[in-house]
Amino acid sequence: MRALVIGAGAVGTKVAQQLLSSNAVDKILLRDISPEKLGVASKTLGSRVEVEHFPFSQNMDADVVVVASPRGTQLEAVKKAISLRRPTVVVSDGLSETVSILNLEKEAFELGVPVVVGTGFAPGLSCVLTAYGKTLLEQTEEIHVSKMGTGGPACALVHHRALSRMSFGWREDKWDKRLGGSGRELLWFPEPVGPQDCYHAALSDPVLLHNAFPEVSRISAKMAATRRDRFTAFFPMLTPPHDEGGIGAIRVELRGSKNGVQENIVLGVSEHPALAAASVTALTSEYLLKQKINLNHMSTLALIVEPSEFLSELTKRSIVVEIFEGDKTTV
Template sequence: MKLLRRALLALSLAAGRLDRAPRPAVMTGGVAVGTDPTSPIVGIIGSGVTGQAVGRVLEMLGFRRAWFDVDNDAARRAAGIYGGVVVESHADLAVADVVVLASPALHAEKAARFVAEGVHVVCLSDDPDDVASLVDLDAAARRHGVSLVVGAGVSPGLSGVLARHLASRLHVVDEIHVAMHGTGGPACARQHHDALGGTALGWHDGEWIERPGGSGRELCWFPEPIGPADCYRAALADPALLHLAFPEAERISARVSATRRDRLTARLPMLSPPHREGDRGALRVEVRGSVVGGERVTHLVGAVGRTGDLAGAVAASFAAACVSGRAEAGLVISGHDRPLAEWMLRSLADVGVMLQEYTGVATGGSA
């Protein structure tokens, strides 16, 4: 039955591509990905700002795309722009090779269903509780022989890739500190609002510490044109995932930029609706440690761009890693596997993500 459903979806994709000019194969991480009718099928759940960015990058990479959104008209608009077909239910995507969860709803329940169907899953959720539930699906993913990527956006996601890139230069990694500016779209902006009103977790000298969201002000310098911004603790998933990827690190923290108004209203309903298209965002990752010989060093790297575009590039690249076999079966956390992180960097460069590295001498502290 599953083979029949996949064949029907493939026929729909073929029919949907008749009016689209064929695209040449492109390179991703040194591997050519074609656009022929036998290329992998990637399901995209969610056709908002980030979901559309995922679809755009998948189109560049030559993957066939199938869309689902609770707003069927939104899914049709996305498919009309970036190609692919629209399905009537997320269950119809169980015949895809990989499914990218880019919707604002919690992901754990849907991810569990797709894993049980033997489908690779890429999750962009950054809700701490949802991420914890996703991590618990590791055994199920291993049992079914599929990859479950948890934290495939900017933070978490790109943050782990960059942290591993910097950690590879060090003999010992002591500290990892992440800061993010900007949101991808309305749902992301609401999550940012809620996170500032929640309880922030940080890893400090072997134990978890809890601090109120909106505390711990730190002036962080992001890549231009963003520049400096005040950043604060928030209820974020990055520290927990980075701790799994870098258990040797003694201190791990994550912050988000916020205005005075953001902090004052964080525990109230949003006073005004967020912008539909999100805004320009940036990520800054700082890794501290020592090289062979004991010298203490600090490395910093960042990325800037529309937040949804950055998240879409990361998620699409992880989807490519799943279907190519680069991502192992079971739980996949950004930055845990060095070869995968290095491949992700090349893939992200291929689809237009540019990094900026800080130089100079770091001063001051971060907690």
């Protein structure tokens, strides 16, 4: 089995590492247009990884294609993978590009190509947490996702832009547009992240979650940001982003009912975003290679994996899922 990992950034390199350690593949091709990134990656990865200094969407000779390249390059890579009938896993981050990738659904269906869209921290793990939370309720009326932190520089850039663009949330049968950086809400993430001010942002979670759960009447996504983040979002990034951000978190809140009683389920994960995204992406790729996912079209994680099993597997990879059980008063 061969896997092609497109993008040797913070997520792509970790995906390659995890695929190697799982023994799901015999060989990995790690491709990037940056020789510096490939140089760093080749030092940390073993001989079973072949690095390629190639354009992102060329020669995809592999059993699975993992698209973990920066925003703006993913759509072309997915188009090419579909045309070559390669099973594809797309980490997916930016809102507009995710929508464009979802628009390739017809091509994927006609050619019978399995394509999994959104396999990062959020979207990705957030979608699986939502699917798991839904199993704890009889009826789900609202889904609210929030995230804090970024992975590598490409992820940091997407987050920077997301605060200055319109956010899309699903509200009573229509898309509800809100200005990025508005709608402050103080939300509690699992420790050590704790409470953070979160704001509307151009995130792709609501699009993927509405695609998976069209019956849910309200879906929103917010992002933790500081006053400086919100102010500078309207300008180009003045300082280059960090190689990899610190610890981040996601939080998924589901509102609905069980046994006729209104109930809220709050699930969360605190982890380094790039590491969590890589774990979700690598596990999805393994599921595709081992044919644990029976897919011949484009779909999202929330619809194709059994959430309990998937989260149990992630727990084995040291991703800790937590549930909020309410305040405990200590006097």
